[in-house]
Structures are given as structure tokens and as C-alpha cells.
Amino acid sequence: MIRKIFPVFLLALLATACTEKTQVHLDSTYARLVVDGHISSDTGNYSVALTRSAEYFYNEPAPRVTGATVTVSDAGGTLTLHETEPGVSGIYETGPGYAGVKGNSYTLNISLKEEIGGNREYQATSALHPVAPIDSIRAEFHPDWGKKGIWTIKLWAQEPGDEVNYYLFNLYRNGKLLTDTITKKVVADDRFVNGSYMNGFDVMYLMHYQSWATIYPGDTITLQMSGITKEYYDFINQVDQSGFSIPFFSGPPANVKGNISNGGIGFFAAWSDSWCTAIVKGNR
Numbered sequence: 001m002i003r004k005i006f007p008v009f010l011l012a013l014l015a016t017a018c019t020e021k022t023q024v025h026l027d028s029t030y031a032r033l034v035v036d037g038h039i040s041s042d043t044g045n046y047s048v049a050l051t052r053s054a055e056y057f058y059n060e061p062a063p064r065v066t067g068a069t070v071t072v073s074d075a076g077g078t079l080t081l082h083e084t085e086p087g088v089s090g091i092y093e094t095g096p097g098y099a100g101v102k103g104n105s106y107t108l109n110i111s112l113k114e115e116i117g118g119n120r121e122y123q124a125t126s127a128l129h130p131v132a133p134i135d136s137i138r139a140e141f142h143p144d145w146g147k148k149g150i151w152t153i154k155l156w157a158q159e160p161g162d163e164v165n166y167y168l169f170n171l172y173r174n175g176k177l178l179t180d181t182i183t184k185k186v187v188a189d190d191r192f193v194n195g196s197y198m199n200g201f202d203v204m205y206l207m208h209y210q211s212w213a214t215i216y217p218g219d220t221i222t223l224q225m226s227g228i229t230k231e232y233y234d235f236i237n238q239v240d241q242s243g244f245s246i247p248f249f250s251g252p253p254a255n256v257k258g259n260i261s262n263g264g265i266g267f268f269a270a271w272s273d274s275w276c277t278a279i280v281k282g283n284r
Helices: 002-018 230-242
Strands: 031-040 047-052 069-076 077-083 091-093 105-116 119-127 134-142 149-158 167-172 186-189 197-207 220-228 265-278
Touching: 031 119, 047 105, 069 220, 105 265, 119 265, 134 220, 134 265, 149 220, 167 197, 167 230, 186 197, 186 230, 197 220, 230 265
Parallel strands: 031 265
Antiparallel strands: 031 047, 047 091, 069 077, 069 105, 077 091, 105 119, 134 149, 149 197, 167 186, 167 220, 220 265
């Protein structure tokens, strides 16, 4: 009898113990300003987005930082950016017709209405480096590469034979940006081609099983080659390796070094652009 009652009692005790609620308390991270913006040598309407970092498990868009004073300055003067929807958007624009000058350095100054992380003033500086013109591009399909084949985007251009240069590549298909997140963009340096002619140099690989990377014969593709700083090159590589995207919707899972002062997160970049368009040929 004792042998039968004890196991039943023990099972009941264990079952009761298993229903006890356990609360896990996670430490809060202090709020930081998040900056995402750039300008280039092309004429356009450029924007700087300001948000406040959120908790790791915060399941809503990060709070936007409104009512700030945002300026961009170079040797030619200072431009005040205007919030697209004052007090609402947290996006500050230069207005149409703005273009950076190759060789100049640009400084972003941000003055907040309220402090974030104990700071109200933030700054970032980026040099606008020139970039070589593109002679031509071509898309080439390799059906025997990978599971479903791979497209390569080939580049013909003269690489300048001076100091180390850093590049950012974006691809458009029929006018739509394919590389629309930072993890899809391609960055490279010229350590293996410095001063050489890039004669059909592979700058991008499109895995055909990725729906976003699909191109077809007859499509119009446009390659954007931008001359960026080493700091921005390093930043994109760090973001890619850490596993999160720009714009930032929460605090980063790893420390990524940007160029925003006073503990801010993100990057303000300046670059020059070179463009080339081609029609995709061949059969897939």
C-alpha cells in the first residue's frame, strides 16, 4: 500500500511545482538618438530621419524625434533642413535642388528640443569623395551556379590609381531599387584592382532563388556606383554582420560604430555617384 501511495503523492507534488509562474526581469537600456541620413553629388531632396532607440522586445516602430533643429554645412555655407510634417514625422529634408560638391566635407548638426541619453546636441561629419565614371555594365546568367542559377552584374570602368577607394553598389530593375535594405547593398574596396581597368569585373551576385533578386531578359537594369568613406564602408559591414537593418526599429543587438557624436546610433554619409543602364540580354 505504501509503495502505491508515495508515487501518487510525489507526482502530485511535482505537478504543483511545475505550475509555479516564473518572471524574468530584463534590464532596460538607456535611450539613444538614432540617425539615418545621407547626401550625394546628385541633385535631389535629401532627408535625415531621427528616432529614439527602443527596448529589444519593443514591438512598435521606434518613437520619432520631432521638433529638432537640423543643419548641414560645408565650406560654402549652412543649410537648415525642414521637418516634412512638423511635430509628427521626425524626417528632415534639404528640399529639392540640393547637391553635394565633390571634395568637400559635410557636417550634420542636430539640436533636440529634449535631451536623449543626457544629450541635446549631436554632430557627424563625412567627406564627399569623387567616384570614377562607369563605361558600361552587363548582366550575365550562370544556370549551373547554385540551385537555380546566379546572375552576375559586370562592370567596365577605369579604377583610379591613387589612395585606397571604397565603393557602394545599388541595383535598380525597371526603375525600382532592388537593394532597398542595407543588408542587400554591396560594398567593396579597390585593393585588388587599384589603378587597373575593370574589364567585366563582377560587382554583384543575384541568387535567383531570392525573389527580390530576380531579373529577366528584357529588363532594364541600372547600376549606381558610389564613392564612400572607409568609415561608412566599415559601418555597412558591421551592420550586415550584426543582423539588423537601416532604418533602425529597435536597439542594436551588437555595438555598431557609426559617426554620430555623444553616443548617438547610426550614420550620416556623403558620397558621389556614377550611373549606368543596360538591357538584360540572353535566355534564362
